[in-house]
Amino acid sequence: MFKKVPQIASKENISKIKRLREQALSVDHLVDGIFKGDKTALARAITLVESSAQEHLQKAEAIIEKCLSKKSHSVRIGITGVPGVGKSTFIEVFGKMLTEKGKKVAVLAVDPSSSLSKGSILGDKTRMQTLARDPNAFIRPSPAGDSLGGVAQKTREAMILCEAAGHDIILVETVGVGQSETAVHGMVDFFLLLKLAGSGDELQGIKRGIIEMADAIVINKADGPNEEQANWAKTEFTRALHLYPPKKNEWTPKVLTCSATENKGIIEIWQLIKDFVALTKQNGSFVDNRVRQRKNWFLQGVDEHLKRQFYSGQSSKSLLKKYLSMVEKGKMAPSHAIRKLFAEYRQ
Amino acid sequence: MFKKVPQIASKENISKIKRLREQALSVDHLVDGIFKGDKTALARAITLVESSAQEHLQKAEAIIEKCLSKKSHSVRIGITGVPGVGKSTFIEVFGKMLTEKGKKVAVLAVDPSSSLSKGSILGDKTRMQTLARDPNAFIRPSPAGDSLGGVAQKTREAMILCEAAGHDIILVETVGVGQSETAVHGMVDFFLLLKLAGSGDELQGIKRGIIEMADAIVINKADGPNEEQANWAKTEFTRALHLYPPKKNEWTPKVLTCSATENKGIIEIWQLIKDFVALTKQNGSFVDNRVRQRKNWFLQGVDEHLKRQFYSGQSSKSLLKKYLSMVEKGKMAPSHAIRKLFAEYRQ
Structure with missing residues (x-):
């Protein structure tokens, strides 16, 4: 006797996953599945939402939007x-x-x-x-x-x-x-x-x-x-x-x-x-x-976006390093360092 | 008999303040006074530092820099x-x-x-x-x-x-x-x-x-x-x-x-x-x-500067209002709203 296979990994589910993978991951198809309470569709949609791939972004947003509309x-x-x-x-x-x-x-x-x-x-x-x-x-x-x-x-x-x-x-x-x-x-x-x-x-x-x-x-x-x-x-x-x-x-x-x-x-x-x-x-x-x-969530996200935009740049990184070191050593007041940093950054 | 005048408002101090006002508020003069422990010079310098007038900024920074150097x-x-x-x-x-x-x-x-x-x-x-x-x-x-x-x-x-x-x-x-x-x-x-x-x-x-x-x-x-x-x-x-x-x-x-x-x-x-x-x-x-x-202090100041720069703009204000309202009503996921906001902002 084999041990009972948990439902999630059952033969039926495995073939279902395969079918879903073969199909295009259409937004409507996934949302339909989610609304019906289909766990496989839900799992696939979450994977899409979690993806950081640019091509998944719009699909993910469309799915979330439709899901938000459901009471x-x-x-x-x-x-x-x-x-x-x-x-x-x-x-x-x-x-x-x-x-x-x-x-x-x-x-x-x-x-x-x-x-x-x-x-x-x-x-x-x-x-x-x-x-x-x-x-x-x-x-x-x-x-x-x-x-x-x-x-x-x-x-x-x-x-x-x-x-x-x-x-x-x-x-x-x-x-x-x-x-x-x-x-x-x-x-x-x-x-x-x-x-x-x-x-x-x-x-x-x-x-x-x-x-x-x-x-x-x-x-x-x-x-x-x-x-x-x-x-x-x-x-x-x-x-x-x-x-x-x-x-x-x-x-x-x-x-x-x-x-x-x-x-x-x-x-x-x-x-x-x-x-x-x-x-x-x-x-x-x-x-x-x-x-x-x-x-x-929205306002924090806006702030994070602003920071990410700034801190990911090469010039801002080196400017930050330079002025932070002066501030840490107590050679320059932070307010002064900030003004100089952004003056240089804008150039 | 008059009540004793507090030292800070003594005749001597008042004329000293007048003299100082008549002089150009030279950085060296003020720093010199501060280093000597002259309270009037200290008060004048703090007023400079507290000023939001653009023309006081560089003097204020120079004074702070010199004061930072004193152990x-x-x-x-x-x-x-x-x-x-x-x-x-x-x-x-x-x-x-x-x-x-x-x-x-x-x-x-x-x-x-x-x-x-x-x-x-x-x-x-x-x-x-x-x-x-x-x-x-x-x-x-x-x-x-x-x-x-x-x-x-x-x-x-x-x-x-x-x-x-x-x-x-x-x-x-x-x-x-x-x-x-x-x-x-x-x-x-x-x-x-x-x-x-x-x-x-x-x-x-x-x-x-x-x-x-x-x-x-x-x-x-x-x-x-x-x-x-x-x-x-x-x-x-x-x-x-x-x-x-x-x-x-x-x-x-x-x-x-x-x-x-x-x-x-x-x-x-x-x-x-x-x-x-x-x-x-x-x-x-x-x-x-x-x-x-x-x-x-420095890093918070950098973040504040980034935010101020963004939030003070007219277009960002109306975009924020628009998307915040959609987010609050639950019509759009915050992450989506943020992406759309910045896409419109950059245009």
Whole structure:
């Protein structure tokens, strides 16, 4: 007997992929497939969107535009936590609970440290085997990219495609390298920080600024002998959250414990998120936040474009080097150096 | 009998100012005065540096350049706190203690909300009357400006001039409007947060991110019936500080109490700052921090210049408006809008 082949790699899917490859990747064909919830079409379209090849750009933009026009009532949930906290197991159990409730779940990731542009697909599939086989779940690893901005942009666009494919819960996972939590926080409705009850000094090890971003802190692995520590950590984190002023959206961040392996406390987390969505939709901050996120994404992109244009030039690079060195040595005031730099640059 | 005229407005000074005005404001003359510690020359030079008139630019830059070449062993201390916390009284008492120890003190300010470009000079002088009359103190109100970036830049430059004039302690006060604390934190060696023991819920009212910036939290007005509350607040803040991971410079932020009006706990604050300086000079982070600040100041300035150049144009403004509106309505993905914007802009 052979081991059961996961659905995604079934014979039927493989031949389907081949057929799609043989066809021209027509925009209408892909969008049609996405709207029907065809995971293969969705995956192909995301690949197009992630491509940096110039010839794919217009097709990608046309696909995104069409997908934007499709109404969605999705909830976007960001999930972060240090390696070892049990993110994969948590997402698998949490996702499974959602699909059992009839939800369609998409799992995306922002991992600027990943250089495994292809390998990590299999990696993620292995990590979340049960969810990967679920017809109502779609798992996509982090896009590769040189910059966090680029990686985050592609994930944002993949999210739009997943929503058009009918996925109403989008889970965006991040490993928390550098500023990646801020990037994920800027693209989701609800931000969940996974923690582990450990050595008793949990708060000390927490990354700066992250508590302020969290809508919920969930202490995982609250099972067996860890349970007491988890409850202790819950008290500590609750106190820490009280140190911050109330959020504008009127939501008070909460601390919960759970055990992903024992499937305990998982439904409570979903209930909490539903409370959050109900509150913020009612007071208008849910929509306000989405509009603000789109606006920021655009304005940040404009600034990045301006910088890229300038910093990629050969003359600007050498001018920057020259004046930066003078500034660092304290020989020239920065304002003076900037004026001279741009005067030379314009020549 | 007339009331004693403060030294700064003495007859001698007034005629000196007149003479200076009659002379051409020669760079060498001003720099010479600054190096001799002449407060009138210093004030005139700062006015030049703060001027936005094009004809003053080169003189100002020449003065700054010369002042940069003068060696200084200054300590730059940022002081923030909400209105009513007693900043002026604290600075007066703290400054006076320093001048009595033979230090030369300069008090600068970053207040982007101030539109009193002239009036506030007198305002500040009134607030710190004793210090203003002290020959070893120099008080300069916040420069006026449209943007925090502009105000902060001028204060940074004024700081260089004060240091060249022999002021070895620079106190930079900020009212904490918007991002002004971040701006001041980025130009000082030591950042002091003044707090008041009040209603018993001190931490709740604290501005986001500020605890992370503080090298010391000083609870002022710890006198009379307030003393108990102040000690309670000290415990609370100490605990809050422990929630943060250690700083790279190896400094552990401390909480102290003081009473500026009763002159209690003031020397202890100075001792703490001396400990900080000793530690960070020994481990190299003092100098590293200054180099990094200069570098950031330069790089931020380059980015600001790029943006200003772009955003001030008429065509870019209307393009931004057009595409931002499409993005906000969710009709176009930001990445697409950015590409179209710059394609149109280049035409």
